[in-house]
Amino acid sequence: MAAAFPLGWRHVEPLDILSAAGRDFPRGRISEIIGTRSSGRTSVLHALLAASTGQGEYAALVDTKDAFDACSAASVGVELSKLVWVRCGGNAEHALRAADLLIQAGGFGVVALDLAEATPAALNRIPPTAWFRFRRALESTPTILTVVSDCPLAKSCSFLTIKMPPRRAVFTGQAPFLLLRDAG
């Protein structure tokens, strides 16, 4: 098994939670973060990117639906100057091709493939062989390929699958003067 992702950056709470549960992101493997909207899947992804770029590594985010929020990512410590952002305009095939090219280029600490909110029709067009190709390309590299999606996609090719359960929003104050405190 490849070396697990070292958690050197202490402010990354979602990763700390995972680390405490003994579930580190393995290098050279595919990991999946699965969850519905507001389940916290993006928080975990941002935390992973922050930990990677915080150590001086380069990371890449293949953003299928152009959903990335640079402001919230920067606030948890993602170094934007070390993050390559590829927007695919909803085209899952382009996203897979871009992720493949980035893995082949090598040198990235994390390549994140964000397929959340992609339409079922687009996801159905992904051939299962794509995941086998990714798994083969990742072997003996220090790169973590993280797939964020609504449902499991890589199946047996995934080394680690993190299912994010739905969580309730926490508001403070008395109605109608409520303030959002936490979510996901």
Place this chain on the structure above:
Amino acid sequence: MFACIHGADAARLADSFSPFVEMVDEKTAVFSITRRQIRQAENLPHPVAVAATAEAAILAARNLPGYTFIPHGQEARVLGALSIDALPPDPELFETFHLWGIRSLEDLARLPQDDLAARLGDRGLWLQRLARGAFERPIRPRIPATIYEESADLEHPIKLREPLLFLIARFLHDLTARLKSQSLAATALHLTLNGNPRRHSVPFPTRDVKLLLKLVEHSLDRQPPEAPIVKIRLELIPTEPRRVQHGLFTPATPEPEKLELTLGKIRGLVGDKNVGYPELFDTHRPGLARPATGRSYLAFRYFRPPLEARVTAERLWTRMFQGKILQIAGPWRSSGDWWRCSVGENANWNRDEYDLALSDGALYRIYLDRALDRTPKKWFVEGVYD
């Protein structure tokens, strides 16, 4: 001998005497002059000085009217009458000179050299040598920037990509060899085909022909020429070469050459504007603003473009989802860039934002677009907290 011209068009006049001209400032040009040329210099309309040293010529041209010829060995006598302020300014030393009662260059030149060096150091000694007109230095001529370009007008138009790339590769080999001979590298590549320019900037200085050729190849793939090529021009923009010192403990990063080619391929796939590094700006515009220091925001996912919604006090409908509103927080009013137009990427904005928990279990940010010239007012779902 050296000559110095001080005037508005000094550079142009100096160029008529010598190809090697040093521009001391915008109005002062100094150059080497021959005996035959000295007579021509007498008739120039600006103050001109000829002396055995460049600094003496500069001092005389700047401070004496008309034409001045300083014979060798007579520099101190000719320059002696000038005020001490004619020398390059040095407030600390000038204050000392003032206290000593030194008012002219002659006063300074007469001081004993060893004693001056003991009291004022090298800087004082240098000023005294300037005052005596005895400071010798070679001139530093301006060297025009070399343009690294190759061009060809073709008798037979090139219709296919391969012959075109073959020709470009030949140009690149020649140009990179010229860059290498000058210890330079390319930072950008400007290719003009039939008069249509294409500019490619390389994020790091390089002389790698393969890499530059691949960049051109990707560009031609993305945007093929509209007509057979009859005219081609290639220019490399020179810069200092890259010097990198690798550390034993620095994490591995993508090889710049490989990364650039990979990004080039991805650009061909998803478009030029969709690949890059995210950047935040000094603005309050939603989605572009820098986060406040020390504050952690909930992770957010945008719907781009925002989803148009229908909102009542109890329910929300969009084309993607609908549900009962369980909790709602807000409004937070946000507006800005009122002086801009109301359409386009940089349009003004004026809106009321709400955080909204829906019965589908998700937490959304919605807003009411309140821009004055946009009626009727519409609701949008901007994204989801995740």
